Amino acid sequence: MFLFGYTYAQKPNVIVIMADDLGYADVGYNGCKDIPTPNIDKLAKNGAILTSGYVSGPMCGPSRAGFITGRMQSSFGWYGNPGTPLDEQQGLPNNVSTVAQYMQEQGYVTGGVGKWHMGTAPHQHPNNMGYDEWYGFLSGGHLYYPMDHPSYNGKYLNTPKPWIMREMHHTLPIIHNNQPVEWNQYLTHELTDQGVNFIDKNKNNPFFLFMSYNAPHEYLEAPEETIAMFPEEKMTEIPGVKPEKRSVYAAMTYEFDKGVGKLIATLEKLNLTENTIVWFLSDNGGMKRTSDNRPLKGAKWSSYEGGLRVPLVVSWPGKIKSGSVLNAPVTTLDIGATSVALAGGDISKKELDGKNITAYITGETKEEPHEELFWRIGRNYKENSGVLRVGDYKLIVNNKKIELFNLKEDLSETTDLCEKHPEIAQKMLTRWKTLNQSSQPPLWQPLSKKEELSDEYQYKDYEWLKGSPHYRVN
Numbered sequence: 001m002f003l004f005g006y007t008y009a010q011k012p013n014v015i016v017i018m019a020d021d022l023g024y025a026d027v028g029y030n031g032c033k034d035i036p037t038p039n040i041d042k043l044a045k046n047g048a049i050l051t052s053g054y055v056s057g058p059m060c061g062p063s064r065a066g067f068i069t070g071r072m073q074s075s076f077g078w079y080g081n082p083g084t085p086l087d088e089q090q091g092l093p094n095n096v097s098t099v100a101q102y103m104q105e106q107g108y109v110t111g112g113v114g115k116w117h118m119g120t121a122p123h124q125h126p127n128n129m130g131y132d133e134w135y136g137f138l139s140g141g142h143l144y145y146p147m148d149h150p151s152y153n154g155k156y157l158n159t160p161k162p163w164i165m166r167e168m169h170h171t172l173p174i175i176h177n178n179q180p181v182e183w184n185q186y187l188t189h190e191l192t193d194q195g196v197n198f199i200d201k202n203k204n205n206p207f208f209l210f211m212s213y214n215a216p217h218e219y220l221e222a223p224e225e226t227i228a229m230f231p232e233e234k235m236t237e238i239p240g241v242k243p244e245k246r247s248v249y250a251a252m253t254y255e256f257d258k259g260v261g262k263l264i265a266t267l268e269k270l271n272l273t274e275n276t277i278v279w280f281l282s283d284n285g286g287m288k289r290t291s292d293n294r295p296l297k298g299a300k301w302s303s304y305e306g307g308l309r310v311p312l313v314v315s316w317p318g319k320i321k322s323g324s325v326l327n328a329p330v331t332t333l334d335i336g337a338t339s340v341a342l343a344g345g346d347i348s349k350k351e352l353d354g355k356n357i358t359a360y361i362t363g364e365t366k367e368e369p370h371e372e373l374f375w376r377i378g379r380n381y382k383e384n385s386g387v388l389r390v391g392d393y394k395l396i397v398n399n400k401k402i403e404l405f406n407l408k409e410d411l412s413e414t415t416d417l418c419e420k421h422p423e424i425a426q427k428m429l430t431r432w433k434t435l436n437q438s439s440q441p442p443l444w445q446p447l448s449k450k451e452e453l454s455d456e457y458q459y460k461d462y463e464w465l466k467g468s469p470h471y472r473v474n
Contacts, residue, residue, distance in 0.1 A: 226255055280313045
C-alpha cells in the first residue's frame with residue numbers, strides 16, 4: 001500500500017472503541033460544555049473527524065450486528081434487539097461470517113471486550129464467531145457493579161423468579177471466553193483494564209481489538225465521587241433530559257473517556273501508536289432522556305439524523321493528517337471493509353457491504369466513498385421503513401409516509417421537501433424499494449411474555465453460566 005509517498009508494508013493493528021448510546025453532541029470536539037472528554041478530543045485532534053459518520057441501525061442490536069459482520073443486517077434478517085437473552089434463536093445465525101473471522105484469516109489475533117448482544121447459544125459465542133479472546137458479557141446490557149454490591153441492597157441476589165427480561169440482560173455473568181470470572185470494580189474500569197491486558201499480551205502480533213463498552217447505556221450508575229463532579233445545577237439544559245439523569249450520565253461518559261485515555265497511553269508506552277489505527281464511535285444516537293444530539297433531530301430508535309449519525313473519529317499517526325475534517329458520508333460498515341483490506345484481505349471476495357476508505361481518510365483522494373447509502377429500519381419486519389441518502393438528499397420511508405430533506409441546507413431536518421421536489425422524492429423512493437428487495441425475513445420472532453417466563457428461557461446449563469442465578473442443569 002502506498003501512503004504519503006512511501007510504501008507501508010507492516011500490517012497495522014486495529015482498535016475499535018465503541019460507546020453505547022452516546023449523544024452526538026456529548027463529546028468536546030462536537031461542542032459539549034458540561035462533560036469533559038479530553039481523551040476523545042485528543043484522538044480527534046490527532047486524527048480525522050468524520051462529520052457524517054453513520055451506523056447501520058439506530059438501536060444497539062441491529063447497529064452492532066452490522067458492524068460485527070460488516071454487512072447491512074437486514075440482508076440476513078436482523079431488525080430489532082434480541083429481547084430474550086437465553087433464546088437460542090435470537091442472535092447471529094451460524095452461516096454469517098464476521099469481520100473478526102476475516103481478520104483471523106489474515107493472521108491477526110482478535111479480541112473483544114465488553115458487550116456482545118449477538119446471542120448466547122454456543123454457535124453465537126464470540127469464540128465461535130471469530131474472536132480468539134472475549135472478556136465481557138453476552139447480553140445487551142449489564143450492571144456496572146457486581147450483584148452483591150452494597151448499593152443494590154441485595155436486590156439482584158434475592159430477586160423473585162422468574163426474572164424480568166431487562167434484569168436477565170443486566171445480570172448475566174462477566175466471562176472470559178467460556179469461564180465466568182469474578183470482578184470487583186466499576187465495570188467501565190474493568191473493561192478498560194482487560195483491553196490494556198489484551199494490547200500488552202499481543203504487542204508483538206498484529207491484532208484486532210473491539211472495545212465494546214456499555215457506557216453510558218442505562219442503567220445509570222457511576223462512582224459517587226465522579227457523580228459529585230457533575231452537580232445537577234451545572235448540567236446543560238436539554239429538552240426532555242432531567243438534570244439528575246444528566247449528572248450520572250455525565251459521570252459515566254467521563255469515566256468512559258478516561259478509559260479511552262488509558263488505552264491510548266498503553267499504545268504510546270508500547271511504541272505501537274504509529275502502527276495502530278484507532279476508531280472511536282457510538283453504536284447509535286443518544287437516548288432522549290440522557291443525551292444531547294443537537295443540532296440533529298431525533299434520538300436512539302429514530303430514522304432522523306439523531307438516531308443514525310454518531311460521533312466518529314479515526315486516528316492513525318503518520319498516515320492520517322492531524323486535524324482532518326472529512327465531511328463525506330461513511331458508515332460503520334466501512335470500518336470492517338477497511339480493516340480487512342489493510343490486513344491484506346481481498347474484500348471483493350468477502351461478504352462485506354462497506355468500502356475500503358483508506359484512501360479517503362488518509363487524504364490520497366477527495367472522492368467521496370459512497371454515491372448512496374441505504375438503511376432498512378424497523379423493530380420488526382412488518383415495518384416497511386428505512387432511509388436512503390443520495391448526495392445531500394435524504395429520504396425517510398415510514399410505512400406509507402415519506403419525508404425528504406436536504407441535509408446540507410437543513411441538517412436539523414425541519415423542512416420536508418416532498419411537495420417542493422416530488423420528482424426527487426419519487427425517484428429516491430423507487431430506488432429505496434429496489435434496494436429493499438435484498439432485505440430478508442426476520443431471523444426470529446419475539447417471544448410472548450408467557451414464553452419468556454418459562455424455564456427454557458430463564459435458565460441454561462452453559463458452562464459460562466455456572467455460579468450465576470441463571471444456571472440450571474436440564
